[in-house]
Amino acid sequence: DWTDFIFRFGCRGPNEWEVSANSWETKPELALALLDRVRLQDDSEAPEIRQSVKTTERQEVIASIRATLAEMGNEELVGMFEGALVAGNMMEFRERTKTNLVRVINESRVIFYELGNRMAAEGHLEEPTHIFMLLDEELESFVSNPSDFTEQLAERASDYEQLWTIEPPFFVKDGVVPPMTEWEVRGDDEMEPASVGEVLQGVPGCPGTYRGRARVVTDPSDPRGLEPGEILIAPLTDPAWTPLFMTAGAVVVNVGGQISHAVIVSRELGLPCVVAATDATKRIPDGAEIEVNGDTGQVTLVSE
DSSP: OHHHHHHHHTTOOTTTTSTTSOOTTTOTHHHHHHHHHHTTSOGGGOHHHHHHHHHHHHHHHHHHHHHHHHHHTOHHHHHHHHHHHHHHHTHHHHHHHHHHHHHHHHHHHHHHHHHHHHHHHTTSOSSGGGGGGOOGGGHHHHHHOGGGGHHHHHHHHHHHHHHHTEEOOSOOBTTBOOOGGGSEETTOOOOOOOOTTOEEEOEEEEOOEEEEEEEEOSOTTOOTTOOTTOEEEESOOOGGGHHHHHHOSEEEESSOOTTSHHHHHHHHHTOOEEEOOTTHHHHSOTTOEEEEETTTTEEEEEEO
């Protein structure tokens, strides 16, 4: 039931490493928005069914490679292949460790959100989220005399909001960080959309070719436009985005590498995926027909 779901997975959410970011437990509507998209998918596309099919295919490929290596009689290649399989099996434990850390962070998150709500209700904070502007060493003093911090925390929150409007440089060359006055303002960098026939080159994430309608989603808490079979175009993804993969026919993200979240989940579900397609969310028109080639890392605009 819902209570059990939140108990087990409520720690998940967008930007789940950030204690001030809402999780599915502190803001359940985040999870409900994702479930609203998943419910549109046919039952035959259930994740356990799709993963079972891919597991069977993987086992068949492994058996074929082992047979080929046995015929070759090359023990060094056999050892390398078996070692790669062991490394792959350990990925589950890597993800389990991350999940445990996220759960610990969420315990702190729930406490601070509750404290912030109470202090705001009593008039000690202008906004509940101002609680996250406290420094570690200030917490005990704040609990004892919260009104002493009201104005200071409001000022910090204002500074934080102003800093959030600028974009840090994606690359830092030779250890030199340009002054903040030269940083780009978020949303100001308008880009020319791709034209019909144009190809965006990214990095292959998961093999396969898929043609369909592009759906640009910049926030997993607001995926209302994504319909079953459409191609998910995202800035980047983390576990909070995973339910949307169940609905998508393919995935394209602005940034990412070979073991990034988008690639791992796409491989589990057999979705063609391209990562590191720079500015894909800005250059691919929402609703356009595109073709995703997960073998070459190319994304082609077919029609607008």
